[in-house]
Amino acid sequence: MRLALPMTIGLAVVLAAAACGGGAAPPPPAPQPNQDSIEAARREQATRDSIAREQARRDSAARAQAEADRIRRQRESDSLQALAREGDAVKAMIARAVHFDFDKSNIRPGEDTEILDEKLRVLQANPGLTLEITGHADERGSDEYNLALGNRRALSAKQYLTGRGIDAGRLTTKSMGEEQPVDPAQTEDAWAKNRRDEFTAGGSATLRRP
Amino acid sequence: MRVFGWLVLAAALPLGAARAQDTVPPADRGVRIGITYTPGLRPGMLVLGGAHDALLDSIRTIVERDLDYSDRFELITLPGGDSLTIGIATDPSRSGARTPAAPPAASGPYVNYPLYAALGADYAVNVFRGDSGGVGITLYDVKGELVRRQVAISGAAPDPELRIQVHRATDEMVRIASGVAGIAATRLVFLQRDRIYRVDADGAAVTAVSPAGVRVFSPAWEAGGRRIVYTEFGSGQDRLYILNLATGERRLISPTATSQNWTPAFSPDATALAFARTTDDGTDIYTYNLASDCCLQRLTIGRFSDNLSPTFSPDGRRIAFVSNRPGLPQIYVMAADGTGQELFAPFDYGVTGSSNAPEWSPDGLSIAFHREVAGSPQVFVMDVASRRVRQLTSAGRNEDPTWAPDGRHLTFVSDRTGSRQLWVIDLDTGRVRQVTRVGEARLPAWSPRIGQP
Known part of the structure; x- marks a missing residue:
């Protein structure tokens, strides 16, 4: 799709020049932005933006998930340590x-x-x-x-x-x-x-x- | 030892007599000259010298030490040590003097009986090399002027075999000269750190016998002197093993794979073991039939006491053991089937200390054990018939006595020189000598006489 868009714009320019043929050759009109191509570019940009946003959203979610995991692991570890500390205390009692x-x-x-x-x-x-x-x-x-x-x-x-x-x-x-x-x-x-x-x-x- | 020379004796007499006046009743004066025992009754023994010969010299050294350690002779030493030796110039094996009746002086070597008699010898021992290179030991009867015994030694034997051969030959000389065989051809097993070692009765040839890296305890001999039984410490279980000393083969006593099993003893006929075993409420004595490999039998029911250290009477009919049923451990006795349990060695309640480690003497007449006296164990012997006890030691800690096969010598553990070592006491003379000089020795067991392999 990305390669096809510039080709469409180029073809439109050639067709416009052919339509103005005959008689004294008028000065070539200043190139006008083609509405279609503008629209296509805008859509293209929107798509890109949307992809980036999606990407950002996904990245953010992953970060949140990682953070949550880290916290969960930390909590588990803390509680294991606590258990171990308690176990050590009990072992000391036994010993x-x-x-x-x-x-x-x-x-x-x-x-x-x-x-x-x-x-x-x-x-x-x-x-x-x-x-x-x-x-x-x-x-x-x-x-x-x-x-x-x-x-x-x-x-x-x-x-x-x-x-x-x-x-x-x-x-x-x-x-x-x-x-x-x-x-x-x-x-x-x-x-x-x-x-x-x-x-x-x-x-x-x-x-x-x- | 009797010191050669009447001059020496004569010089000693007045001094001894003077000292004796304080202690000896007038009637005994001049008879027991400051000497507690009666060594004068012991025959004089002269070990003859000879020309330098490495093998003969080493055999002569073993023979002389064995004769000395038998404590049955007055060994005659010559003044000036080895600067003067009395020997036989000619080979006695050519004399044809192998029978006691043949007068050896007649046909071959000149055996100077009158000289030996003059030195105080009743017997003379000669170590010789025959024409064929064979080595032998001859016992001369000085008074009778004849050869009493001659024993050949296989001189080519490797060292441990040679040593035991010489010990056996000397034991035979002792038997001929005193009527009772010597105890040189015996060994002791003992614990050094956590391993069982053996040593010849003269203190030589210390050799490890239990596997390395295995913690063991309480070795005891089988009657034949070929096998020992001992405890192997495990984690939670202490098992009994029988070890064949010649082959190194070990046999687990299967029911001892559970509980802790200690202080084993062979029955005299080696068909059974008695030992202590932990139960739910203490330690009790069990027997196990080795012949049929079955039948763990409980002999004591301790409840609130511990029972251990069994030792069979030589007829196998009774077992002496330790029980703390009177509060402190004391020596008890029972029939071999566990009936008729009673106190054996008398004690004064609240006065007599703990008594432990009983061992029945080979003649059945005595029990040796150790008893706490003022905080240290001392060796005691009880006369089985009269149940009278006498204390044999007093210097340092002395414990775990074990009988020699002659029923006259005991080995025990003593720390009198600093570390725990094995010592021997002769009950007849009171003489004490050190056997081991190792790192530390304990829990000894004295073998029977080691027979021909």
């Missing part, structure tokens, strides 16, 4: 160890029962959550007996939680005896740190705060 007196496996009232009560609330808020409880002993005492002692300590924490309504199937226990100290020093402080139950979460992918 808090309870400690024991020398050669003892009873849960001491106070800090240790508070720590277990917190785990109890986490377990109640997250029905899919399972816990592995690992009992440890300090290096004193018999190497082999310490395996049984670590097991007894893990069982103590399990019994505390099952006694408060947690299904036993959600809690597994094991003992590492004295084989994995957190502090290898041979001091009362180190020994106190090493006499512990450790807790590892399993099951639930996302964790809710109690």
